Amino acid sequence: MSTTTTPEKVTGATIRFAGDSGDGMQLSGTQLTNTSALAGNDVATFPDYPAEIRAPRGTRAGVSGFQVQIAAEEIFTPGDQLDTLVVMNPAALVTNIEDLKTGGTLVVNEDSFEGKDLRLAKLDESPLDDPGLDEYRVIKIKMTLLTRTAVEELGLSTKLADRCKNFFAMGFVYWLYNRDLQPTLDFIQAKFGGMPDIAEANEKSLKAGFNYGETTEAAISTYQVDQAALPEGRYRNMMGNQALAIGCIAAAKLSDRDLFLGSYPITPASDILHELSKHKKYGVRTFQAEDEIAAVCSTIGAAFAGHMAMTTSSGPGIALKGEAMGLGMILELPMLIINVQRGGPSTGLPTKTEQSDLYQAMFGRNGESPLPVVAPQSPSDCFAMAIDAWRIAATFMCPVIILSDGYIANGAEPWKIPDFDSLEKIEITHPAPREDGDPAFLPYARDENLARPWALPGTKGLEHRIGGLEKAAETGNVSYDPDNHQAMCELRQEKIDRIADFIPPQEVFGPEKGDLLVLSWGGTYGACRTAVTHAQAAGASVAHAQLRYLNPFPSNFEEILNNYDKVLIPELNLGQLKTLIQAKYLIECVGLNKVKGRPFAIVEIEQRIAELTR
Amino acid sequence: MSTTTTPEKVTGATIRFAGDSGDGMQLSGTQLTNTSALAGNDVATFPDYPAEIRAPRGTRAGVSGFQVQIAAEEIFTPGDQLDTLVVMNPAALVTNIEDLKTGGTLVVNEDSFEGKDLRLAKLDESPLDDPGLDEYRVIKIKMTLLTRTAVEELGLSTKLADRCKNFFAMGFVYWLYNRDLQPTLDFIQAKFGGMPDIAEANEKSLKAGFNYGETTEAAISTYQVDQAALPEGRYRNMMGNQALAIGCIAAAKLSDRDLFLGSYPITPASDILHELSKHKKYGVRTFQAEDEIAAVCSTIGAAFAGHMAMTTSSGPGIALKGEAMGLGMILELPMLIINVQRGGPSTGLPTKTEQSDLYQAMFGRNGESPLPVVAPQSPSDCFAMAIDAWRIAATFMCPVIILSDGYIANGAEPWKIPDFDSLEKIEITHPAPREDGDPAFLPYARDENLARPWALPGTKGLEHRIGGLEKAAETGNVSYDPDNHQAMCELRQEKIDRIADFIPPQEVFGPEKGDLLVLSWGGTYGACRTAVTHAQAAGASVAHAQLRYLNPFPSNFEEILNNYDKVLIPELNLGQLKTLIQAKYLIECVGLNKVKGRPFAIVEIEQRIAELTR
Amino acid sequence: MSIDLPVLKPADFGSDQDVRWCPGCGDYSILAQMKKALVAIGDPRENTVFISGIGCSSRFPYYMNTYGMHSIHGRAPAFATGLKVCRPDLKVWVITGDGDALSIGGNHLMHAIRRNVDINIVLFNNRIYGLTKGQYSPTSETGKITKSSPIGSIDNPLTPLSLAMGCGASFVARSIDVNIKHLGQTLLRASAHKGTSFVEVYQNCNIFNDGAWKYATDRETKTDNLIELEHGKPLIFGKDRDKGIRLNGITPEVVELGKGISEDDLLFHDEKSSEPSLAFLLSRLRQPEFPEAIGVFRDIEMPVYDEGVNQQVDQEQAANSDATLDELFNSGTTWNVE
């Protein structure tokens, strides 16, 4: 690959493709991500699309975007402001332009700024005529025309030809950022190999876009993003939902059993179901239930059966599972309950991200019903968290809630691939069969973790009945005894509390004591870590703690909180973690709360840090 | 009514009937309660029965009890320790005896302490032979034999004759406490008038019991409980569920509309459904839904229709309603959601009381989904609370959660009957029809309370669509706009917060400042108030606050909390209100937590007060 | 007194919101026919309410300039029941999908039908979960390959109309998104029926399940694959109307007319039959063995739930017209403290 312009070296770039939902922007972004990862960059992505399958073509509501940050250093977010924005139509331009940096590059498909396009975007005049665009480096390209011309000889219908536009746009961006075309050419072969015409058209368009840049020297400069200094190893790109799925398969195998998923589709959790349903060869059984209640109940049935059982959903679906989760808790059977959070309340903003189901995870059940809650911090962390969560569930015999979110679920980042054999096994023992003379089996006896035995149906001599009524200690028989009830409620709480000593102590990034601790959980990790890094570099006395275990809190957590004058908790909700921490430790915290269906920008956190440390 | 023994004057007495579920103990207790109330006593009751319909006869699991305190002064609980315990069989004796005061009276049906009775109660020897009984005044009566003899001439079957035993026991207790037989004789006529034989048998048994006391002078002394100095007025006995039902009918009428209840039966909430279904003549529509989800959804439909809509359930059922409650919240329609709490978690202890669904009420929904929560303090307070709750719902256009509990629901106390006309009206206005030229109707416009208009289907020109997706301010159209989402989340929270200025300020019983504040909510009111009264009398610097509004807290609440050195929160859970208060006010509180399926004994609270004020 | 009511046009029933279905989606046609049907029904806009669950189809209420509620997934019949019981004066339509109605919402559908609440339920059956991007649904054919069934689904599909019959439905019909006249007529019939009207509409999802109903909509094949039910008429079908359905005992069979078989030998449709067995049998006619029936399968009178509720209330109110709240407060045993 050669280019006539000498590329300008940059440490990173944030690029967004934006166009109509039908324009293939998600594909463009994914390809750029993979190519860049292969080039050794660190990458982080943020897809953002409308709730409709195909929102009306050309409208603002129909705009779909995919943002990726590629970098020569370790990064934690898909970036705040854009270096380059590609827009395929006027609606995409007006809804995205404000994220473009002053001086940033705006690539426009000029062909789709006709009267009809403007009308669909509810615009009276072409935004290309807006003098405000002067602050950007605007590159107008007749992409539709050029693409049609590029594929002309294949004799495709105009409709099919126009579908290749995104490859043209991609090609141009590849030129701009000195990307290698080969991975995408390979992808085209793999994906469209069965339809040679389409494959060729896409290839031609991709190359045409690239060549257009080279030939016309459309831009003053192109960019070069060097390899990031990631730890040595083999990598692949990993999306959060995919990592959860693969992590769960690994967890099942590490504990030497098959996986069962009971689930009902819901955005943004469905992809876990999709992914797992592909892996039957690893002994995975997926049950697409009639609703969320059946999903969780089948999961409990599978846990009783002795499988690694799990259920996945998002906020509204989890609300429906509350009653059965309470049963799972009192049955003391191990299972995972995964909530990929989305914008709430109610149906809310189904395709947007939020962290507002923490209360629900902690308290959304009747009675005293404590359950462990954990939260992965990034797409690739989902893998480790799934295994961790199952280890807790199996060790303590209890359902464990994993709180992911839409941002993590759909975002991607490089994942350092482990050797399966290097992963720590999860030892589970089941009580052995008994003969007639043996002492009676006690299904609610306790081990050193207060866990009860996991006796599997089919095992002779362990026949026992479990249920949702309060149960007598040891025997598990129904008991209305007042003192027993108190003892059992306290015991179930105590069991969960003891997990604090099982999980790793809380780590802190930065000074052990100081003015400010930034405390985050879940997908806000990247923005917080980056902001704290910047603030530290600027000399602020600030540390960052990423809380991966939300219930119970790690054993050293209180001590850590007391080491800082102030605690800032940025959350994509109105202050839910803050409530938990204040209630438990009586330490006043400062909330930074955003509920816009979008992740934090790094600068939002930087600003607040600056205010609190100045 | 005359008696040969001169009665001993006492300020009050606590009496419990205990026998097999089939022995009619609930009826005996209820009759004694009514009779005593008619005699001008203050009364408070506590029925306690097994979860089974008819648990196996004669077993410990089958014991059913009814406790009543009758008093010549104002009382707030059914009493801690028993002055008199009536037991109909060995199982009842062994399971109840520990609640009897030293020196208390134990009335025993001697006839049912045969071998078979002992075996059913899993006893090797008759507990009547236990020397431990010496600390009580034991009165053994051959009740079965005496009852059979009393009704002999009627020629009833033995089975039917034996069914009258409870009237015999009642008669004896009436003699012991100098009660008038007439109200119960009237009751017998009203209830069994259609079956003259049965009516006569019951009458004869009642009188036989009374006469047996008088004739045999079975007891050394009888007791006289004088009239309590209740405020002037007309009274009736009221149970909590009944008061909720009647309060809701009143609330509907005060706001000039019909009542709709969508409900699915569940203990201990079902009686509200039963009660309301009797009142069709007041325009009440009850819908026994196929499940709790349909119940709450039909309620939302009825609220949309313009009715006063409500749904009732208990913990597990409320868990199922979570998703729809979130919809009700975002739709901003007024309705009541009543949770009559029972022992949890899961199915738990269905017939026992507990206060462990506060977390669920506050947080049991996905997303940022705040709802007002209120809690009546006693059976008769349910009436006022229902009206209050509906006033809040209609004024602020939101669902309101009422947390009652099994103790309040089934307990009874005198209720001072108000004049309907003296109750404050609830003014509700609905927007008027519009003509074609009128400005567009804005279903999410706001009034001074941030409430949106309640536009009724059928009104011309107000056609609008509501739903669970985030909605644009004012128009209510679907909106994915990030800033709008934040604004709407904050607005919905703000609206609920503002209710703090609408509800009455928190009252305190006792000194305005001091060593200790006892803070209670719901059914623990009586025990706390009594314990604080006693402690105050003993000179402790302690006050009592009964929190009837749990979300938001009253506007002066923080100030009050700060006026005391310590705050004690007795709750029938593991510290749920404590969590809320600590999170909000960062004030460390002391918890007194009981989860035994039973209410607090006054002495339990007294002890803790003593410890904290010593 | 005669008032000149403004005559509404179909467009008057459209709201100001952009319709956001995929171009080419069958939902557009149903929306258009519904607007026309409402014109024919003639109720004022404000007396009509559309209630839906969640799904592509369930966006429907947003596009209607009537009252409407886009509720939660699967529960629309329950909202509609509460509304209708309180406000029998309103016309209530429930719009739902095969996932919404039959998967998560199966229980509410079943109970609305058995109670015979006076609502009209229109089920857009595209045999797929559209909104969540293409998982198989309870009406998807066994072996279907979707995102959640990469090597084919295992579940046996439900026949919605058989289910409705199993719940004792009083009105059951089927139509097709592109048979616009038939669809319009069917909606009118549903509206005219007192009690729950259950209408299944074959609807094409051109994005995730394109051509699911091809056999029933293709010019070439449709006459052989569909049979239009008409009350009192024999079951005849085929391009040349030369085929029919005959009963052999209780088993239906396809026969050719002529060759000794006359119309009189055929099964005659009776939508008014008090027993649902015929309608049930007709609902079991499925491709490829049989042509599938469209039209009204059943339309009988049965006690209507919301009417019953309101009758009881009216009756009790009439019998106790002097009942006061004070009477309620003072019922039972009372006493005075002076």
Next chain:
Amino acid sequence: MSIDLPVLKPADFGSDQDVRWCPGCGDYSILAQMKKALVAIGDPRENTVFISGIGCSSRFPYYMNTYGMHSIHGRAPAFATGLKVCRPDLKVWVITGDGDALSIGGNHLMHAIRRNVDINIVLFNNRIYGLTKGQYSPTSETGKITKSSPIGSIDNPLTPLSLAMGCGASFVARSIDVNIKHLGQTLLRASAHKGTSFVEVYQNCNIFNDGAWKYATDRETKTDNLIELEHGKPLIFGKDRDKGIRLNGITPEVVELGKGISEDDLLFHDEKSSEPSLAFLLSRLRQPEFPEAIGVFRDIEMPVYDEGVNQQVDQEQAANSDATLDELFNSGTTWNVE
């Protein structure tokens, strides 16, 4: 090799927990017959699991010395599905009531049946909510006076077997608590069937709905009010077996034998019919117009859900017997950082 397995007695299937139903409750009889049936079935205790929801009937598992789960209200079929899909080696029974199965649990029942999961569902139909002390249930007759319907319920009752047929059930039967022999046989038939067996048992709740099935259990009336289905046999009933059911077109009618009507004119039962219309029609025979049918209505082979799931898994595992987790981890595009 022959091992002497200890022969179990019915009592061996009883747990050590006190049975807590009301004296006289019909549930006792079903419990007794179940224990006997399990002896006949001959599976070891540890391979049998009872799963129930909530209700008086749902206490059943506590009284069986097998594995068991007393779950939450209405959801037992869903627990059973999860269990059976993972452990096809176990025999799974679901015990449920008319409220548990048909009210709150309707959706799960429907989907278990249509998927044809290999479980046996026994519905104790007492036409009342027992455990919550007597509200009307979805099978209560219209007009029923209960605590929640003081002037009579308005809901039309469901016929559980018609519903099951509407969901495409592969095995459907009905028996009566006090017909102990028939009940025992029916449980054995249910157990033998592969796929979902759905058995309705008429059960007396002597506390809240005593005599609900009097017509079917009273010595005097039962022969006239019941008809016992036998595969391949004509539908004959009556004390003197002198009455029968005949089809008039598709409409059943009661006829007297003799007077020119012979057995051959009657409707013949066929539990193996591939189409459910006959079974559906039989399920619609209701008192007082018709005798009600007991016995096996339908027993056909149909693809079984849990088998299908496990076949796919086995097949994929066999075809990829060398699949390693490392392969999974490394799939897709990977690159090395050195």
